[in-house]
Structures are given as structure tokens and as C-alpha cells.
Amino acid sequence: MHPIRKKRLTIVLFLLVGLSVAVGLTTYALRQNINLFYDPSQISAGEAPVDVRIRAGGMVEEGSVVRDPESLKVEFMVTDYSASVPVEYVGILPDLFAEGQGIVAMGRLNNEGRFVADQVLAKHDENYMPPEVAGALEKASQAETKSAAENAKPATY
Amino acid sequence: MWQFFHKLGSPKWFFGISTRFMPWLLMSGIVLLMAGVVWGLAFAPKDYLQGNSYRIIFIHVPTAFMAQSIYIMMASAALVTLVWRMKLADVFVKAVTPVGLVLTFLALFTGAVWGKPTWGTWWIWDARLTSMLILLFLYGGVIALDRAINDEKSAARAVAVLVLVGVVNIPIIKYSVEWWNTLHQPATFKLTEKPSMPAEMWVPLLLSVLGLYLIFGWLACVRMQTEILSREQRTRWVKEFVLKGKV
Numbered sequence: 239m240h241p242i243r244k245k246r247l248t249i250v251l252f253l254l255v256g257l258s259v260a261v262g263l264t265t266y267a268l269r270q271n272i273n274l275f276y277d278p279s280q281i282s283a284g285e286a287p288v289d290v291r292i293r294a295g296g297m298v299e300e301g302s303v304v305r306d307p308e309s310l311k312v313e314f315m316v317t318d319y320s321a322s323v324p325v326e327y328v329g330i331l332p333d334l335f336a337e338g339q340g341i342v343a344m345g346r347l348n349n350e351g352r353f354v355a356d357q358v359l360a361k362h363d364e365n366y367m368p369p370e371v372a373g374a375l376e377k378a379s380q381a382e383t384k385s386a387a388e389n390a391k392p393a394t395y
Numbered sequence: 396m397w398q399f400f401h402k403l404g405s406p407k408w409f410f411g412i413s414t415r416f417m418p419w420l421l422m423s424g425i426v427l428l429m430a431g432v433v434w435g436l437a438f439a440p441k442d443y444l445q446g447n448s449y450r451i452i453f454i455h456v457p458t459a460f461m462a463q464s465i466y467i468m469m470a471s472a473a474l475v476t477l478v479w480r481m482k483l484a485d486v487f488v489k490a491v492t493p494v495g496l497v498l499t500f501l502a503l504f505t506g507a508v509w510g511k512p513t514w515g516t517w518w519i520w521d522a523r524l525t526s527m528l529i530l531l532f533l534y535g536g537v538i539a540l541d542r543a544i545n546d547e548k549s550a551a552r553a554v555a556v557l558v559l560v561g562v563v564n565i566p567i568i569k570y571s572v573e574w575w576n577t578l579h580q581p582a583t584f585k586l587t588e589k590p591s592m593p594a595e596m597w598v599p600l601l602l603s604v605l606g607l608y609l610i611f612g613w614l615a616c617v618r619m620q621t622e623i624l625s626r627e628q629r630t631r632w633v634k635e636f637v638l639k640g641k642v
Contacts, residue, residue, distance in 0.1 A: 243479060247474075247478045250474060250559065254563075257560060257563055265567070269575065272522050272575045273522075273575045273576040274519070274520075274521040274575065274576045274578055277576065295576060295578075332514065333513075334444060334513055334514075339444075342519075342578050357515075358515070359514045359515045359516055359578060360513060360515055361514065361580070362445065362513060362514075363580050363581075364582060364583045365583075365591045365592065366445075366449060366583065366591070366592040366593075366596055367442065367443055367593055367596075368441065368442070368443065368593065368596075369440070369443040370440075371443070371593065372444075
């Protein structure tokens with residue numbers, strides 16, 4: 239390669255590497271601001287500020303959704319399978335909201351460690367499948383837990 | 396090898412060779428895109444969770460994929476402009492920037508339309524959406540910078556530097572969903588793993604991505620040819636081309 243071109247190439251590569259390092263360090267320093275939400279472990283560890291508008295995200299714990307029969311108030315636990323945070327919300331939930339589904343809630347954490355949400359968004363994962371397949375998978379996992387329970391029985395008496 | 400590389404840089408040579416394979420690009424692109432989109436929108440099974448509303452993925456993913464892909468191609472061309480001062484590389488950047496701008500806009504728009512029924516919001520400032528918006532502004536900035544400088548050569552260099560600086564944004568878009576908490580879900584297609592959807596969903600998606608790629612190739616050729624003709628209008632081969640209709 240021509241020496242002038244070689245020189246230009248090195249300059250451009252240096253520029254790119256330097257720039258990547260700069261941007262990398264900046265985004266690393268700002269990671270808490272770039273993160274859209276706090277997860278339940280961070281909240282229960284006290285990393286999230288109290289009484290400041292923040293977002294909390296995680297999975298809706300199975301069997302934790304309690305609906306108030308008189309109003310639109312809903313209470314549920316948000317979990318990341320290592321810690322859970324109780325959330326309360328008054329309003330209409332998105333269609334995809336269900337137990338075992340991911341959500342991102344916006345609101346304030348109160349002094350008792352409860353998260354009072356004023357907006358709940360549904361988060362879905364990257365897995366797509368036809369309804370029949372999902373049904374079959376669920377059946378299979380139910381059969382598995384059932385047989386696991388049966389297998390476990392003889393050991394308990 | 397270097398000889399071939401330099402031949403590639405000749406606008407006249409490119410003009411002749413691209414005319415030959417452009418019809419094939421367009422035809423195969425339309426066939427693949429139509430097959431993918433019709434299959435995806437009408438025949439692919441619906442999703443267990445989102446029902447039919449997930450079908451916008453067959454538009455959203457191809458446009459978003461192309462928007463980033465075009466930027467990577469532009470950055471490679473910008474490198475060639477800066478190091479080898481090859482005219483054709485600059486012609487490419489200038490020709491495809493508006494295409495990238497439109498596709499980025501479409502990706503953001505279809506994403507918003509998809510987000511409303513599934514997430515419950517049109518827009519959220521999460522890392523993926525924001526970095527994609529920055530890509531839209533980068534495309535706009537490249538066009539503006541190119542228009543702002545009258546001299547062709549200095550415009551080419553300035554644009555190339557801007558395009559190269561902006562390429563840092565591409566890995567940020569790609570990995571935003573893994574590095575940070577986002578509302579946007581991680582990628583369904585991964586290079587190393589099986590796609591996390593069944594074949595009757597990912598095959599039409601792949602077809603529409605490939606189809607859009609080919610149509611982009613055709614569009615890039617058309618726009619590059621136009622740009623070459625206007626830049627080289629004083630040369631003899633262009634005058635002959637205008638008179639005879641062929642190179």
C-alpha cells in the first residue's frame with residue numbers, strides 16, 4: 239500500500255479507536271441513567287431513591303395479583319426471582335399484563351418499600367410461538383410438575 | 396487484487412457493470428419481499444401472547460435491520476473515501492443516505508405502532524429506541540452537511556468523517572438491549588444460536604429481509620448511476636451515452 243494511504247488509514251483507525259473508548263467510558267459512567275428501570279434486587283438493596291419518580295421492572299409474580307373488586311386498584315409483586323417488590327396501581331393495565339409476564343412500572347417508592355405506580359407498561363420477550371405450541375409446552379410442563387410431585391410423594395410418608 | 400480494487404473505483408466501469416445486473420436485483424428482490432411479507436402477514440401462525448399484532452415484525456425487523464446495515468456500508472465507503480480518495484465511494488454514500496433515512500424512520504414508526512398495543516405506549520426513552528433516534532438524526536446530519544458544502548471534494552471528506560464518527564452508534568444500537576435494562580426485547584435472530592421463533596415465522600422474516608436487501612441494492616445502483624451521470628456530465632463517455640443510450 240502507498241505510504242500516504244497507510245498513514246491516512248492509521249489516522250482514521252486511531253480516530254475510531256479513541257472515539258470508541260471515549261463513548262464506551264461515557265456510557266459506562268452513565269449506565270445508571272441509561273438503564274430504563276431498577277430491578278427488584280436493586281430496590282430491595284436500597285439502591286433506588288425513595289419518593290422520586292423512577293421506573294421499576296421485572297416479572298409479575300405468579301399468584302400475586304390482587305384486584306380490588308370496588309375500583310381499578312391492583313396490587314401485585316414484581317420479582318426478578320431473587321427479590322420481590324410490592325407494587326400498587328390504579329388504572330387500566332395493558333393487554334399483555336399477566337402473571338409471569340414482564341412489566342415496567344413508573345412511579346414512586348414510598349417509605350414502607352411499596353412501589354406506587356402511575357403507569358404500567360408490558361414488556362415481552364423475544365420468543366414468539368404459535369398458540370398451539372405454547373399450549374402444548376404448558377401441558378408438558380404441567381405434566382412434568384405433576385409427575386415430579388407424584389415421584390416426590392413416596393419419599394414424604 | 397489492487398488492480399481490481401482500483402477498477403472498481405472507476406465510475407464508467409461501475410456504470411456499465413451495474414446496468415447489467417440491476418434488473419436481476421430488482422426482480423429477485425420483489426419476489427423475495429412479496430413472498431416474505433405475504434407469507435408473514437397472511438399465512439404465518441399468530442403469536443400465543445400478542446395474537447395478530449406481532450405480524451408488524453415482518454415490516455419492522457427488515458426496515459430496522461436495513462437501516463443499520465446501510466449505515467455500516469456507508470461507514471466502509473467513508474473509510475475508502477478518506478484513505479484511497481475513491482470517487483465512487485463518495486457517490487455511494489451520497490446515493491444511499493436518503494434511503495437509510497427513510498428506512499430508519501419506517502423502523503421507528505412501525506415500532507411505535509407496535510409498541511402501543513403491546514407495551515401500552517408509543518414511545519419510551521429506553522436505550523434501544525433512543526439510539527435508533529440518534530441514527531435517524533445522523534442520517535439527517537449527513538445529508539445536511541453534504542448540502543451545506545459546495546465544493547465536492549471537501550464535502551466528501553467532511554461527510555466521510557461524520558459517517559465514521561457516527562458508526563460508534565451501531566454497536567450501541569445492537570447491544571443496547573443486552574447492556575442495559577430496556578423495554579425493548581432482545582434480538583430474536585442471533586448469529587450463534589437458533590432463532591427464538593419457529594421456522595414458519597422466521598423463514599418469512601428472513602425472506603423479507605433478503606428481499607429488502609436486494610431491492611436496496613437495486614435502488615443504490617439507480618441512485619449511484621444518476622449521481623455519476625450528473626458528476627461526470629462533462630466527460631466524453633457520458634456525452635456518448637446520452638447520444639447512443641449505452642456505454
